Structures are given as C-alpha cells and as structure tokens.
Amino acid sequence: MRGGLFRAGLALAVSASPAAAQFDVYDNPSVLSLPTTLRATVRVPVASPPRGAADTLVALYPQLAACWRPPAHLGAAAITARFALRRDGSLQGTPRITFARVSGERRNALVTETLASLARCTPARLTAGLGGAVAGRPIALRFVYPGPNQGDRP
Template sequence: MRGGSFRAGLALAVSISPAAAQFDVYDNPSVLSLPTTLRATVRVPVTTTPEGPADTLTALYPRLAACWRPPADLEAAAITARFALRRDGSLQGTPRITFTRVPSRRRDALVAETLSSLARCTPARLTAGLGGAVAGRPIALRFVYPGPNQGDRP
C-alpha cells in the first residue's frame, strides 16, 4: 500500500509542478540562434537535371540553377543568392544577392538574370520529406560561371 501511495504522491507532485514542465530558453542557447543556412555551389549553366521531384539537397541545387542563362558579353563570374523555399518548393519572400564577382559594368545584368532564373525555376518539384526539411531554412546558392570559352575547365 505504501508503495502505491508514494507513486500517487510523486505523480501528483509532477503534475502540479509547472516548473518541471516549462522550458527555459536560457538553458538551451540553440533556441536563440537562427536556422542553419544550407550552402551550395553550382556551376552554371546546368546541362542536365534529373527527372521527377528532388528528394535530396544534392538533387535540389541543380534544379534551382537549371533556368540560369549567362547575360550577353559575360566573362567568368560568380554570384550568391540567399533565399528560402516553402514546403511546396515556391520562393518564400524575395531572394537577396549577397556576393558578386563580376566586372561592375556587368553586375546589374548578372543580378537580374540570377533573380529571374530563380523565379523561373520555382516552384521546385520536391518530395514531401525534402519539402519539410528545407521549408523556411535559408539557402545560400552560389552560381559560378566559368566564361563562354572555358568548356569543362574548373
């Protein structure tokens, strides 16, 4: 009998003690941090993209870059766009350009092409699992263009 009343008393103490069930954000600093940015570099223009919905990050990044085309008279260049996707693969908000490596006279054309290519390539076809994993997380996608005459050179 005594054991039964002890368990009942313990259950009562836990159920009426709200402090035991509360979570303090200062005990866990990761709650205060922003989501980890997903980062990738894609060499553009992308020549082949897999069929069907993307089910991994490795399959997603080339699909997001598949619509990118070099602006006229563009030499070697690199640009990074930061954006987020919704669960259905559509853009969440407006992408931001965070980095460019291009002559200043070609910067505006490169930025415009990169932003419009993301708009053309979205909504990206995603599996439900990948859509849930990337939804709302920042993505920093770096587009690297080796130049018109570089062929397969890195």
Template sequence: MRGGLSLAGLALAVSTAPAAAQFDVTDNPSVLSLPTTLRATVRVPVTPPPEGPADTLADLYPRLAACWRAPADLGASAITLRFALRRDGSLQGTPRITFTRVPPRRRDALAAETLSSLARCTPARLTAGLGGAVAGRPIALRFVYPGPIQGDRP
C-alpha cells in the first residue's frame, strides 16, 4: 500500500459515500413535474366539431384543427405546430412551426395559415378537468392535408 488507502479501505469509503445519482424527491421536485408533450395528427380539413366544451384530448385536437383552411394551390402537405394552452383554453406563449413537408414556394403560406387557424380557434372551450390537464403542457399538433386529390399523401 502506498500513500493512503488500502483496497479494503477504498471499498469501505466507496460503499459508504452517497451515490451522485441518488436524490430524494423532496430535494428536486421539478424532476417529477417536467411537462410531457401531447402529440396528435389531424387530417385537415376537419368537419365542424360538436358543440360544447372539449372533455378529452380526442375532442380537443379536431376542434383546434377545425379553423384550418388550405391556402391557394396547396398540394399534399404536412405541418406541425407546437404550442401550449392555459386552463381557460387561451394560448400560452408564442406558437412555433416545428416541421413542414411542402414545396418551398408554399411554405410561408402554409405556415401563415396554420398560425392564423390556431388564433381563430383559440381560446378553445375546455371543461375544467381537461383545462387542468393540458394547462402549460406543450402540444405538438400535426396537420396533414392530402391535397385536392383524395389519397395523395405527403
């Protein structure tokens, strides 16, 4: 043994030292409350949604897509919009386009229409339960437009 600890002493020192990766929930409660992105794909245009507030995510997504309209001369395309809602269904923060599949010459028109449609459809009418469940959580909503010819998918 040279300069300090024997192998047995090193093993004892390692086994009694707390592991760096261990923590108590009360030490770092934010680890358990990280928002999980809610994801959905909606084929647009959507028929008018039913009346009344949305009570489930399956009710919410088509309601948010119901205001979407195809820009002129748009072929098959897809676009993903990321945003968050408050408990009352209003937008929280600034929505962002995170993905597009469209010819470059049509990208700006598609992005503008998608952002405008979200503005037209919000605040969304939500039940208190759904409002509490989605408040502040990121939502990634993908709009898929098959084009003027049905069956033509991006």
C-alpha cells in the first residue's frame, strides 16, 4: 500500500511542474526550427562598393558582391551561392553553388569566379550586432550579370 501512495504522489508532483505544464511548441516555434535562409539578389558588378562596416543586411549583400568580376566572354548570367558567415565576417565552410543560368561552356568560369569573389570579399566588415545576427545562418546570394550590353537579361 505504501508503494502505491508513493507512486501516485510522484506522478502528481511531476505533472504539476509549472515548467512542463507551461511549455508549448507553439509558444516558441523557433526552438524547433532550422535557421531561416537569408536571401538576396545583387546586380553585379557593384557600381559603388559600400564603405565601412555593414550594420544591416541591405549593406551586407553589396559588400559581399563587390569583388565579383565577369569572366571573359560572359553574356547575361545569373548564379546563386549558398554559404554562411561567422561573427567576424569570415566564411564558415565552403560555399556551394545552388543555381547557375549560363551556357554550358561558360558555367565553369562563372562558378570559379563566384567562389573566388566570395573568398576575396571575406572576411566581410560587420558590426558586432549584425555579426551576431548572421553568424551561422545560411545565406543564398544571387549574382545577376546583365551582360556587356547591359540590356540582356539572364
């Protein structure tokens, strides 16, 4: 009999725990979600590279694309690189190309230039606040090159 009361009392104590009773996934959905990918499109080459440390995402994206140069004989093209940054603005891991719109023989040159430009432009100059906000979050940056005629569209 005593064992039965003890078990019943223990079960009552566990279920009455305020922390267990108040926690709900819907109250804090970010607890169980993956980081949201930061997405942006930048027209390259960047006309006027930003100066100083980036304090917003709007200032960060052109800073990351400022080192991009068109490979020889490239027409209109678009390419998307997926990567992550550390707090100090350096690359975390190896960037990955997830999309490229360009003719077959020019694809390798475009991929090589895009990866090289990210290496040249990093570590990005970030404020402490922006560095903390973007650290480890995936970034999908789309580089759009309109072509040498500036009227072509990829």
